[in-house]
Amino acid sequence: MSLFGSHDASAGAPSFPAAASPLLANLNPEQLAAVTLPVGNALILAGAGSGKTRVLTTRIAWLMQTGQVSPGGILAVTFTNKAAKEMMTRLTAMLPVNVRGMWIGTFHGLCNRLLRAHWKLAHLPSTFQILDTQDQLSAIKRLMKQYNVDDERFPAKQTQWFIAGAKEDGLRPRDVEVRSDDDRKKVELYQLYEEQCQREGVVDFGELMLRSYELLRDNDAVREHYQRRFRHIMIDEFQDTNRLQYAWIKMLSGRTAEGRFEPSGHNSVIAVGDDDQSIYAFRGARVGNMADFVREFDVQRQIKLEQNYRSFGNILDSANALISNNTKRLGKSLRTEQGPGEPVRVYESTSDFAEAQWMVEEMRQLAREGIDRKEMAVLYRSNAQSRVIETALFNAAVPYRVYGGLRFFERAEIKHALAYLRLLENKDDDTSFLRVVNFPPRGIGARSIEQLQDAARAAGHSLHDAVSAVGGKAGANLSAFVAKIDVLREQTVGISLREIIELVLDHSGLIEHYKADREGADRIENLEELVNAAESFVTQEGFGRDAVALPVDELRQSPASQGLDPSLPVIDEPLAPDAETGETLSPLAAFLTHAALESGDNQAQAGQDAVQLMTVHAAKGLEFDCVFITGMEEGLFPHENSMSDFDGLEEERRLMYVAITRARQRLYMSHSQTRMLHGQTRYNLKSRFYDELPEGALKWLTPKNQGFAPSAFGYGGGYATSRGAGGGYSKDSFASPPVPPQKAAPSHGLRSGMQVFHNKFGEGTVVSLEGSGDDARAQINFPRHGVKWLALSVAKLTPV
Ligand SMILES: Nc1ncnc2c1ncn2[C@@H]1O[C@H](COP(=O)(O)OP(=O)(O)OP(=O)(O)O)[C@@H](O)[C@H]1O
Numbered sequence: 001m002s003l004f005g006s007h008d009a010s011a012g013a014p015s016f017p018a019a020a021s022p023l024l025a026n027l028n029p030e031q032l033a034a035v036t037l038p039v040g041n042a043l044i045l046a047g048a049g050s051g052k053t054r055v056l057t058t059r060i061a062w063l064m065q066t067g068q069v070s071p072g073g074i075l076a077v078t079f080t081n082k083a084a085k086e087m088m089t090r091l092t093a094m095l096p097v098n099v100r101g102m103w104i105g106t107f108h109g110l111c112n113r114l115l116r117a118h119w120k121l122a123h124l125p126s127t128f129q130i131l132d133t134q135d136q137l138s139a140i141k142r143l144m145k146q147y148n149v150d151d152e153r154f155p156a157k158q159t160q161w162f163i164a165g166a167k168e169d170g171l172r173p174r175d176v177e178v179r180s181d182d183d184r185k186k187v188e189l190y191q192l193y194e195e196q197c198q199r200e201g202v203v204d205f206g207e208l209m210l211r212s213y214e215l216l217r218d219n220d221a222v223r224e225h226y227q228r229r230f231r232h233i234m235i236d237e238f239q240d241t242n243r244l245q246y247a248w249i250k251m252l253s254g255r256t257a258e259g260r261f262e263p264s265g266h267n268s269v270i271a272v273g274d275d276d277q278s279i280y281a282f283r284g285a286r287v288g289n290m291a292d293f294v295r296e297f298d299v300q301r302q303i304k305l306e307q308n309y310r311s312f313g314n315i316l317d318s319a320n321a322l323i324s325n326n327t328k329r330l331g332k333s334l335r336t337e338q339g340p341g342e343p344v345r346v347y348e349s350t351s352d353f354a355e356a357q358w359m360v361e362e363m364r365q366l367a368r369e370g371i372d373r374k375e376m377a378v379l380y381r382s383n384a385q386s387r388v389i390e391t392a393l394f395n396a397a398v399p400y401r402v403y404g405g406l407r408f409f410e411r412a413e414i415k416h417a418l419a420y421l422r423l424l425e426n427k428d429d430d431t432s433f434l435r436v437v438n439f440p441p442r443g444i445g446a447r448s449i450e451q452l453q454d455a456a457r458a459a460g461h462s463l464h465d466a467v468s469a470v471g472g473k474a475g476a477n478l479s480a481f482v483a484k485i486d487v488l489r490e491q492t493v494g495i496s497l498r499e500i501i502e503l504v505l506d507h508s509g510l511i512e513h514y515k516a517d518r519e520g521a522d523r524i525e526n527l528e529e530l531v532n533a534a535e536s537f538v539t540q541e542g543f544g545r546d547a548v549a550l551p552v553d554e555l556r557q558s559p560a561s562q563g564l565d566p567s568l569p570v571i572d573e574p575l576a577p578d579a580e581t582g583e584t585l586s587p588l589a590a591f592l593t594h595a596a597l598e599s600g601d602n603q604a605q606a607g608q609d610a611v612q613l614m615t616v617h618a619a620k621g622l623e624f625d626c627v628f629i630t631g632m633e634e635g636l637f638p639h640e641n642s643m644s645d646f647d648g649l650e651e652e653r654r655l656m657y658v659a660i661t662r663a664r665q666r667l668y669m670s671h672s673q674t675r676m677l678h679g680q681t682r683y684n685l686k687s688r689f690y691d692e693l694p695e696g697a698l699k700w701l702t703p704k705n706q707g708f709a710p711s712a713f714g715y716g717g718g719y720a721t722s723r724g725a726g727g728g729y730s731k732d733s734f735a736s737p738p739v740p741p742q743k744a745a746p747s748h749g750l751r752s753g754m755q756v757f758h759n760k761f762g763e764g765t766v767v768s769l770e771g772s773g774d775d776a777r778a779q780i781n782f783p784r785h786g787v788k789w790l791a792l793s794v795a796k797l798t799p800v
C-alpha cells in the first residue's frame with residue numbers, strides 16, 4: 001500500500017512569502033512547505049526525528065502571526081499532556097499569545113473541556129468526575145460482585161477491556177453485536193456499568209471520548225458552532241488514533257458519515273504521523289486511519305520529511321535497518337547530515353542486577369563527560385523491569401525519575417485523599433465512598449457494606465444517601481462517616497483549595513493513620529506533596545478562586561468567527577462560567593479533573609536533574625542525548641505475548657524503532673543471561689533484533705556471545721535454523737505459515753517430545769528446538785510452570 005500518489009505536493013507554493021517571518025528561518029524546504037500549506041487538508045507522513053512536531057507547532061505560530069486565525073480558531077491534538085505543555089511553551093517562546101485560551105491538548109483533555117462546557121446537553125452533572133483506569137476496574141469489580149457474576153468465567157480485567165474496546169469503536173451496549181451467551185453477558189455488564197456510572201456522575205476515559213462524540217453528533221447547533229470555530233485542526237501522532245478519535249475529528253471538521261461536507265465545515269485538517277511508530281494497536285489504534293483520511297478528506301497534499309535532525313548516522317542506520325524488516329509499511333526514507341557519530345554500544349551481562357550496575361557506572365562516566373542526567377534515559381519494554389534499575393540508582397545515590405509506573409496520583413495514599421475530596425464534590429460517587437468508608441478503619445465491616453449496597457440498590461440511591469437504612473452499630477458508624485463528610489463539605493465553603501486539602505488530610509484521619517504506621521513516613525510526605533501539587537496547580541494554571549476568567553473577545557471579533565452561534569459560549573478558559581447559569585467549575589473540581597487526566601507523564605520534581613526511566617511506549621515523541629535500551633532479550637523485547645504472531649512481531653519491531661530513534665548522540669543496548677521477573681529466574685536468549693542491525697554500526701562492549709556456559713549436552717550446533725542468510729528472523733521466516741518446529745540434530749541429545757528435568761521447573765516435555773551454537777534454545781512445557789523457552793547453553797537440563 002502506498003499513500004503517496006503522484007500528487008506529492010511537497011513543493012506546494014506557499015501563499016505567504018517565507019522570508020517574511022523569522023519563524024520560518026530554520027526550516028528545510030519540505031518543512032517550510034508544510035508549515036505554510038494553504039488552507040486544505042494535508043497529511044505529513046515522515047519518520048522519527050524529522051521535525052513533524054516542530055512543523056505543527058511552527059504552523060500554529062505562523063497562522064496566528066500572519067493573521068489567518070486567532071488563537072481560538074485552532075484545535076491541536078497531542079498524544080500526551082507533556083507534549084501539549086511543550087507545544088504551548090514553544091508557542092509562547094515564538095509569539096506573545098495567551099496559550100491558555102487555546103485548544104491544545106490530548107483527545108481526553110479536549111473532550112473533557114467540551115463536556116464541561118456542555119454538560120447539560122451531554123446529560124452529565126456539572127460536577128462530573130473522571131474515573132481513571134484503576135477506579136474503573138474497581139467499579140467493575142464491585143458491579144460484578146453485586147450481580148454475582150462468576151469472575152473466573154468473566155475476569156474483571158477482561159470486562160474492562162471489553163467495555164473500553166466497545167467505546168473505542170463508538171459502540172453503546174445496544175450496538176454491540178452479540179454472537180454467543182458470553183457476549184450477551186458482557187453486554188449486559190456493559191449496560192449495568194453504564195447505568196452505575198451515570199448514577200454516580202462519573203465518566204471513564206473511553207466515555208469522555210464517546211460522550212463528546214455523541215454530543216457533537218446529536219446537537220446540530222453545537223456541532224456547527226465548533227465546526228465554524230476550529231478553522232485549523234492539527235493532529236500529531238495520527239498513526240495511533242483509534243476509530244472513535246478519527247470519527248470525532250471527522251465530525252468536528254464537517255465530514256458527515258457519508259463523506260459529504262457540512263456547509264459549516266470549511267476547515268483544514270492536518271494529520272501528522274509515522275506508520276513505523278504505530279505502537280498502540282493493542283489499545284485500538286488503527287494505522288488504517290491514515291489511508292481513510294487521505295480518501296475521505298480528499299487530501300491533495302502529502303508531504304514527506306526525509307531529513308532527520310535528531311540522531312547521528314549510526315543510530316539512524318540502525319533504526320532504518322531494523323524497520324526495513326517489517327513488511328507492512330507505507331515506505332519512507334530518512335537520512336541525516338550529521339556524521340556517523342559514535343557506534344551503538346552493546347553490552348551483555350550475566351544478570352539483570354549486573355546490567356543495572358553497569359548502567360550506573362556508564363552514567364557516572366557520562367556525567368563526567370558533562371552530560372546532564374536529564375539527558376540520560378533508560379527505556380524498557382515492561383514496567384516490571386524498572387525495580388532492579390531503580391534499586392541500583394538509589395544505592396548509587398543517582399537521582400532518577402520514573403515516568404509511568406505508579407504515578408503520583410495513582411499511589412494508594414493519594415487516591416485515598418482524592419476519594420475524600422471527590423466525595424466533597426459529589427456525594428454520589430460510590431467508588432470513592434467505598435474506598436474510604438472504612439479507611440482509616442472505623443469499624444465498618446464487609447457485611448455492613450454489603451447491607452448498605454443492597455439497601456442503596458433497592459432504593460435506587462447512592463451509598464451516601466442510603467446509610468439510614470442500615471441499623472445497629474454498623475449503621476451508627478456509617479451515619480457518623482456520612483456526617484463527617486457532610487460537615488467537611490460545609491467547612492470547605494469559602495476557603496482556598498490548599499486549605500480544603502489540609503482540612504481533609506487532618507479530619508479524615510489519614511495523616512494520623514499513617515503516623516501510627518511504621519512505614520508511613522513516605523506516605524505522609526506524599527500527602528504533603530499533594531498540598532504542594534494543589535498549590536502549584538492554582539498558581540501555574542491560575543485556577544484559583546481569585547483567578548479572573550479573561551474576557552476573550554478576540555474570537556468573536558475575528559473574521560474566522562463569522563457565523564458562530566452567539567448563544568453558545570466561547571470557551572477559552574477551562575473554567576469559563578456556564579453561559580446559562582454563570583456557574584463555574586470549583587477549583588477543587590478542576591483540580592480533581594487535573595489529577596485524573598494527568599496521566600503520569602508529568603510528575604513532580606520537574607526541573608531536577610534526574611535520569612529518566614520509562615517504558616518505550618511512554619517515550620514516544622521524546623528525545624535524549626543518551627539512551628539505554630535494556631532487556632534486549634527474546635521474550636522481553638520482543639515480548640513473549642507478541643512474538644508468536646506476525647502482526648505482534650511487527651508491532652514489537654516498531655516499538656524497537658521508537659526506542660532507537662529517541663537517541664541523539666549515544667545509544668546503548670543491553671541484555672542479560674539471567675533475569676528475575678515476576679518471581680522467576682528466566683534464561684533468555686538475546687533479542688533477535690540485534691541480528692537486524694547493521695554490524696558496522698555496533699560496538700560490542702563484551703565479546704559477542706560471550707558468557708554462555710557449555711550446555712549440559714555439550715552440543716556443537718549443527719541443526720537447521722529458521723534464520724535467513726542475512727542472520728535475522730527475516731520477514732519471510734515469519735510470514736504465515738509459521739515456521740515448523742526444528743528437528744534436533746543428534747549431537748544435542750534433545751528431541752521434540754523428550755522428557756527433561758530442570759532443577760527449578762522440574763520435569764517437562766520438549767516442545768520444539770530452535771537455533772544453533774550459543775543461540776540454541778528449547779521450548780519446554782513444564783506442567784507446573786507452563787511453557788518456557790530456555791537457552792540450552794545456560795539451562796541445566798537432564799534427560800529423564
Ligand atoms: N529544520 C530544523 N533545523 C534544526 N533542528 C530541527 C529542524 N527540524 C527539527 N529539528 C529538531 O529535530 C528534533 C526532532 O524534531 P521533532 O521532535 O519535531 O521530530 P518528530 O518528527 O516529531 O519526531 P518523532 O517522530 O520522534 O515524534 C527536535 O530537536 C527539533 O527541534
Ligand SMILES: [Mg+2]
Pocket residue numbers: 052053054236621
Ligand atoms: Mg513528534
